[in-house]
Amino acid sequence: MPLLRMQHPDSELVFIDDGASPTHVNGQKVVRWTEFSGRHSKGKAVSIAIAASQIREALATKCEIAGISLIEVRAASVVQMDDVIIKDGACLSPFVTLTSNIRIGRCFHANLYSYVEHDCVIGDFVTFGPGAKVNGNVTIGDHAYIGSGAVIRQGLKIGAYATVGMGAVVTRDVPPSKTVVGNPARPVNKD
The missing domain is CATH 2.160.10.10 (Hexapeptide repeat proteins)
Known part of the structure; x- marks a missing residue:
């Protein structure tokens, strides 16, 4: 998240987690996928920072289906x-x-x-x-x-x-x- 904060200082940044998690991690809000995908925002994008490659692929496919772009x-x-x-x-x-x-x-x-x-x-x-x-x-x-x-x-x-x-x-x-x-x-x- 620190790299994203530097790259996008004026953007709202959140963690997306559908598991049992706290409401905030390192000062950033945690939201569920349904909340994130339901938000209407110009330029909404995702970075998938999960090491497990097959989970990463499944999430990338989920984003693609939802019309949400992946960012570097x-x-x-x-x-x-x-x-x-x-x-x-x-x-x-x-x-x-x-x-x-x-x-x-x-x-x-x-x-x-x-x-x-x-x-x-x-x-x-x-x-x-x-x-x-x-x-x-x-x-x-x-x-x-x-x-x-x-x-x-x-x-x-x-x-x-x-x-x-x-x-x-x-x-x-x-x-x-x-x-x-x-x-x-x-x-x-x-x-």
Whole structure:
């Protein structure tokens, strides 16, 4: 919310939560979806700051059906170089770096100090933990999660719904829906 307050100082900002929650969080009012969606306001928009990618997608779809646009949240310290295309709903935390010739899908979350190097393609609803490092020419599928401090070698493919554990050093492609951890990163066998 602090980033949104800086970006939109003259806007009314609220949290939307249909669960049992207090009436205010960090000084901001909490409203239910029905109250928010029923308000008549020019330029009404939503930022979906939920790490769970499938919930994020469901909420983005709900907003789309209701005709409510998704807005980007971007810290002032984000570095973005040439030819970076980011679809709607991104959350870019302080000190994120996006170099050149990058394509990023919907509702991307890049946490503190994470970076994406040149010629990468990032899918929809992808989440980077703090300090995630994605080197050049990497392709990351929809709903992938890249953990805090993970490093992905240049030229790899990370499949849709894959999870790269925190601190992992990825030197090989990661198949869809697989979890890898360690240095070098290896698949986790779930029994």
